[in-house]
Amino acid sequence: MEGGDRPLGAKVTVQAKPSAQGAQTKQGGVQTAVTNVPEASAPLCDFLDLKAQFAEIREEVMAAIAKVMESQLFILGSEVKLLEEEIAGMLGARHGVGCASGTDALVLAMLAVGVGEGDEVITTPFSFVATAGTIAWIRATPVFVDIDPITYNIDVTKIAAAITPRTRAIMPVHLFGLMADMAPILELAKSRNLAVIEDAAQAIGARYRGRHAGTLGDFGCFSFFPSKNLGAAGDGGLITTEKTEFDEKLRLLRMHGSKTKYHHDILGTNSRLDALQAAILRVKLRHLEKWTRGRQERAKKYRALFAERNLREFVTPPLPPPAEFAHVYNQFTIRCRRRDELREYLRLKGIPSEIYYPRALHLQPAFANLRGAAGQFPHAEAASAEVLSLPVFPELREEQQMDIVNAIAQFYAASAR
Numbered sequence: 312m313e314g315g316d317r318p319l320g321a322k323v324t325v326q327a328k329p330s331a332q333g334a335q336t337k338q339g340g341v342q343t344a345v346t347n348v349p350e351a352s353a354p355l356c357d358f359l360d361l362k363a364q365f366a367e368i369r370e371e372v373m374a375a376i377a378k379v380m381e382s383q384l385f386i387l388g389s390e391v392k393l394l395e396e397e398i399a400g401m402l403g404a405r406h407g408v409g410c411a412s413g414t415d416a417l418v419l420a421m422l423a424v425g426v427g428e429g430d431e432v433i434t435t436p437f438s439f440v441a442t443a444g445t446i447a448w449i450r451a452t453p454v455f456v457d458i459d460p461i462t463y464n465i466d467v468t469k470i471a472a473a474i475t476p477r478t479r480a481i482m483p484v485h486l487f488g489l490m491a492d493m494a495p496i497l498e499l500a501k502s503r504n505l506a507v508i509e510d511a512a513q514a515i516g517a518r519y520r521g522r523h524a525g526t527l528g529d530f531g532c533f534s535f536f537p538s539k540n541l542g543a544a545g546d547g548g549l550i551t552t553e554k555t556e557f558d559e560k561l562r563l564l565r566m567h568g569s570k571t572k573y574h575h576d577i578l579g580t581n582s583r584l585d586a587l588q589a590a591i592l593r594v595k596l597r598h599l600e601k602w603t604r605g606r607q608e609r610a611k612k613y614r615a616l617f618a619e620r621n622l623r624e625f626v627t628p629p630l631p632p633p634a635e636f637a638h639v640y641n642q643f644t645i646r647c648r649r650r651d652e653l654r655e656y657l658r659l660k661g662i663p664s665e666i667y668y669p670r671a672l673h674l675q676p677a678f679a680n681l682r683g684a685a686g687q688f689p690h691a692e693a694a695s696a697e698v699l700s701l702p703v704f705p706e707l708r709e710e711q712q713m714d715i716v717n718a719i720a721q722f723y724a725a726s727a728r
C-alpha cells in the first residue's frame with residue numbers, strides 16, 4: 312500500500328501540528344495556506360504500535376539478527392528455508408516459497424501458472440492496488456466483479472457472469488483478514504478450468520471450513536509488509552502451493568530461472584526473501600497465534616462497545632463471521648455515516664484511523680484503459696465512501712478502545728442535537 316492509502320512506515324501517527332507554511336499530505340502533495348486547521352489533541356494511541364510489539368520480542372529479534380550477521384549469509388540460505396517450512400507447516404501447505412514482497416508473490420504465481428498477455432483474471436475492485444496492478448503489470452487484463460457489501464470480499468454469485476473464453480484465473484482477496492467464500496469459487500474454477508490465486512496478503516492464519524488462507528487455491532500469496540499480521544522489518548512475501556511442479560517453477564522464477572549457478576533454464580527475475588527478514592519473521596511467527604487472538608479479542612470488544620452505545624443507526628462494525636470462518640482482523644473496518652467528518656473529529660481527539668480504500672480500483676487513473684465508470688461496481692464504490700479502519704493491534708488497551716468508541720458516540724450524539 313505504498314503511496315496514498317498506506318503509510319510508508321507501518322506506524323501512523325497523528326499529525327499534531329500542521330505547519331502553517333505547508334504540510335505534506337498523504338498524497339505527497341503540499342497543502343498551502345493551512346491557517347485554520349484546528350490542532351489535534353495528544354495522540355491516544357498509534358494506528359498500529361509496532362514499537363510495543365518490538366519491546367516484547369526485542370531480545371529474540373536481536374539474537375536472530377546477530378546470528379545472520381555472524382554468518383554473513385544474506386541471500387536465501389537456511390533461515391529462508393526454515394521459514395518456508397515453518398509457514399507451510401503452520402498453514403498445512405505442501406510448499407512455501409519466499410519472495411521479495413506480496414506484490415511479487417502475485418506476479419510469480421501468475422507467471423508460474425502461465426497467465427500472460429491477452430489473458431483475463433477476475434478479481435475485486437475493492438483491494439490494495441497490487442491485486443489488480445500485478446495482473447495489468449504482466450500485461451493480462453483485470454476483470455472486476457463487485458463485492459459483497461457485508462464482507463467486502465468478491466461477490467461469488469457474480470463471478471460466473473464475468474467469465475469469458477480469455478479468462479485464465481480468479482484472484483479472490485481475503486480482505487482485512489476475512490477469507491472470501493472459497494467453496495463456490497473453487498467449484499466454478501474447477502468446472503471452467505481456471506487457476507485460483509488467493510491474495511492472502513492480509514490474511515495469514517485466517518481459516519475457512521478448517522483450512523488456512525492460501526491453501527485452497529492453486530497458490531496462496533502472502534505479504535510480510537510491516538503492517539501485516541506477520542510483518543518483516545522491510546518487504547517480503549511468500550507463495551504457498553500444493554503442486555511440486557509449481558513449487559519448482561516458483562523457485563526458478565524468483566532466481567533468474569536458475570537452479571545451478573550461471574545456468575538459466577527459463578527467464579526469471581530477482582525476487583528473493585532476505586535471510587535477515589526470514590530470521591526476524593521466524594521469531595515473530597512463534598508469537599503469531601497469540602497476536603491473532605489479541606486482534607480477535609479486540610474486535611470482539613469493539614463489537615460489544617458499539618452494541619452498548621447503540622450506534623446501529625450510524626455505524627456498522629464487521630459482523631462476527633459465521634462459524635466456518637476465522638477472521639484475523641488485519642483491519643477492524645466499520646462502515647459509518649459521514650465518514651470523513653467522523654475521521655476529522657477523531658483526528659482532533661488524537662485518535663488515528665485509516666481509509667482502506669478511498670477509491671475503488673476501476674476508478675483509479677492507473678486503470679483508465681479499462682474504461683471503468685462510476686456506478687459500475689456500486690458496492691465497492693459505496694464501501695470506499697463509507698469505510699473507516701480503527702486501531703486493532705494486540706497491544707491496544709481496553710480503555711483506549713473505550714475512548715475510541717466513546718468519541719465516535721459523542722460525534723453522532725453532537726450531530727443529532
Ligand SMILES: Cc1ncc(COP(=O)(O)O)c(C=O)c1O
Nearest residue numbers: 312412413414439441512534536
Ligand atoms: C490485498 C493486498 N494484496 C497485495 C499486497 C502487496 O503486498 P506487498 O506490499 O508486500 O507488496 C498487499 C499489501 O499491502 C495487500 O494488502
